[in-house]
Amino acid sequence: METVNYNYAIVRSFITWSIIWGVVTVLVGVLISFQLVLPELNFAPYLTYGRLRPIHTNAGIFGWGIGSFFALFYYMVQRLCRTSLWSDGLAKFQLWFFNATIITAAVTLLLGYTTSKEYHELEWPVDIMVVILWVAFAINIIMTIVKRREPQMYVSLWFMLASLVGVAILYLVNAAEVPVSLFKSYSAYAGTNDANVQWWFGHNAVAMVLTAPPLAVFYYFLPKATGAPIYSHRLSIVAFWSLIFMYLWTGAHHLLWTPVPDWVQTLAMAFSVMLIAPSWGSVFNGYLTMNGQWHQMRENYLVKFLILGITFYGLQTLQGPLQAVRSFSSFIHYTEWVPGHVHMGAMGWVSLVLFAAIYYLVPKIYGRELYSIPLANLHFWLVLVGQLIYSISLWVAGLQQAGMWHAMNNDGSLTYTFMEAFVEMYPYWWMRGVGGLIYLVGILVFIVNLIKTAQGGKPAPEAIQNA
Numbered sequence: 001m002e003t004v005n006y007n008y009a010i011v012r013s014f015i016t017w018s019i020i021w022g023v024v025t026v027l028v029g030v031l032i033s034f035q036l037v038l039p040e041l042n043f044a045p046y047l048t049y050g051r052l053r054p055i056h057t058n059a060g061i062f063g064w065g066i067g068s069f070f071a072l073f074y075y076m077v078q079r080l081c082r083t084s085l086w087s088d089g090l091a092k093f094q095l096w097f098f099n100a101t102i103i104t105a106a107v108t109l110l111l112g113y114t115t116s117k118e119y120h121e122l123e124w125p126v127d128i129m130v131v132i133l134w135v136a137f138a139i140n141i142i143m144t145i146v147k148r149r150e151p152q153m154y155v156s157l158w159f160m161l162a163s164l165v166g167v168a169i170l171y172l173v174n175a176a177e178v179p180v181s182l183f184k185s186y187s188a189y190a191g192t193n194d195a196n197v198q199w200w201f202g203h204n205a206v207a208m209v210l211t212a213p214p215l216a217v218f219y220y221f222l223p224k225a226t227g228a229p230i231y232s233h234r235l236s237i238v239a240f241w242s243l244i245f246m247y248l249w250t251g252a253h254h255l256l257w258t259p260v261p262d263w264v265q266t267l268a269m270a271f272s273v274m275l276i277a278p279s280w281g282s283v284f285n286g287y288l289t290m291n292g293q294w295h296q297m298r299e300n301y302l303v304k305f306l307i308l309g310i311t312f313y314g315l316q317t318l319q320g321p322l323q324a325v326r327s328f329s330s331f332i333h334y335t336e337w338v339p340g341h342v343h344m345g346a347m348g349w350v351s352l353v354l355f356a357a358i359y360y361l362v363p364k365i366y367g368r369e370l371y372s373i374p375l376a377n378l379h380f381w382l383v384l385v386g387q388l389i390y391s392i393s394l395w396v397a398g399l400q401q402a403g404m405w406h407a408m409n410n411d412g413s414l415t416y417t418f419m420e421a422f423v424e425m426y427p428y429w430w431m432r433g434v435g436g437l438i439y440l441v442g443i444l445v446f447i448v449n450l451i452k453t454a455q456g457g458k459p460a461p462e463a464i465q466n467a
């Protein structure tokens with residue numbers, strides 16, 4: 001039988017770097033949370049809230065999120081195609097270029113160079129680095145799929161391809177700009193067109209970075225973790241195509257009640273509500289895979305992370321469409337409710353699924369048993385509690401804030417001033433900081449467990465063959 005030389009070295013390196021950027025994300029997240037309640041923490045001009053916030057969001061989405069997807073895509077594509085990577089050299093180049101890009105991004109953002117478009121803050125020279133990085137990645141994955149030795153394409157490969165193509169199109173269209181100096185450019189679009197393109201990019205970044213890749217990971221690792229095949233391949237493919245089709249129309253739900261034409265807003269609203277179906281197609285597929293396996297929620301720490309992860313995805317994709325309805329949007333838009341929504345997805349859905357996948361992989365690629373399952377369980381509870389404190393306190397905060405902004409006296413004047421509503425937020429912001437600290441401790445437990453596994457866990461050499 002022909003043996004395949006899987007490249008696990010690149011997977012190991014990307015996992016290490018993505019975890020490093022994950023720690024940066026959470027550390028900065030905790031710091032900016034406390035900066036909001038303790039302004040004296042804005043102690044240095046380059047480390048104020050305004051400069052650090054985009055560092056947090058970029059490190060979270062591009063460093064921790066995409067960095068982990070690089071690792072996991074490289075692992076999954078080799079296993080699902082039963083073939084080695086198309087180019088080990090290109091993957092190695094991509095690893096170093098990835099870190100160079102993230103560092104350049106962080107430095108330029110700290111220096112205040114920004115396009116001021118959310119999630120696309122990087123100025124044009126860094127944009128070019130991102131494009132080179134993505135092209136290298138896409139070529140390597142696509143060419144590996146082309147030379148696959150497994151005729152069937154499992155649904156994870158479809159989600160991976162969607163993400164590769166989707167991110168490329170979104171990024172390039174939104175990056176159209178006119179450079180006027182080395183670190184300053186102006187958008188090629190003007191006014192409402194600019195806003196429309198930006199949020200078409202913004203929400204589809206959620207689709208192609210924070211939805212399609214974690215779904216690829218979920219569909220691959222749930223059967224691996226449970227030992228049971230996915231409930232329905234047909235449902236997974238139907239959910240895939242309908243999700244990809246519908247997401248592309250929803251961006252303007254970020255622009256409800258703005259000068260963007262009404263029909264564009266209504267279209268986005270309708271497609272957002274329709275998105276419940278394909279999103280829940282995957283949630284049901286996950287739950288039904290657990291038929292007869294629910295006892296594993298008690299016994300198998302990987303299953304806990306994955307099932308809680310898909311549950312947060314399910315909740316997120318009910319809450320999101322609700323926020324996209326004009327009447328509800330007019331209430332919660334601009335309030336603390338929205339970061340509550342974001343972090344149920346970021347700290348709940350995306351991160352829980354990533355933790356599970358990394359726990360599954362590390363013992364395989366190091367050929368050692370996980371150092372401590374009790375520590376993995378402790379990690380699970382810490383991040384779950386931390387995330388719930390974060391999201392729930394901000395949802396309550398958002399509702400109170402919206403209520404106070406909308407309250408009116410009989411004569412039509414506002415009941416509360418902006419400042420009165422503002423100071424009411426302090427207790428919730430403290431709670432967010434505390435939730436963030438608990439989450440951070442959880443991540444440190446995770447890292448200790450992984451380091452101990454890599455350094456001294458019980459050898460399990462056969463693990464590599466059975467991976």
Ligand code: HEM
Pocket residue numbers: 118206210211250253254272273275276279313316317318319320321322323324329332333334338341342344345346349350
């Ligand atoms: C059916 C799926 C979803 C729909 C229809 C949806 C809808 C929305 C809406 C309407 C907003 C704007 C809220 C406002 O500012 O008034 C929003 C914000 C956001 N959502 Fe979702 N959401 C969905 C799923 C997700 C998922 C899975 C994530 C993953 C983490 C996510 C991440 C975000 C982020 C990051 C923002 C903040 C954007 C900003 O900076 O303003 N969403 N979502």
Ligand code: HEM
Pocket residue numbers: 025026029030032033053056057060061064065338339342343346347350351432433435436437439440
């Ligand atoms: C302990 C964990 C975390 C803490 C304490 C934290 C804290 C924060 C804070 C304070 C903000 C600013 C909110 C505002 O402007 O009102 C924020 C925004 C954001 N964070 Fe986090 N964060 C954490 C984890 C993460 C992770 C893991 C990710 C991504 C994978 C992430 C992605 C984002 C995004 C996309 C936003 C922008 C939200 C918006 O515009 O509504 N965060 N975070």
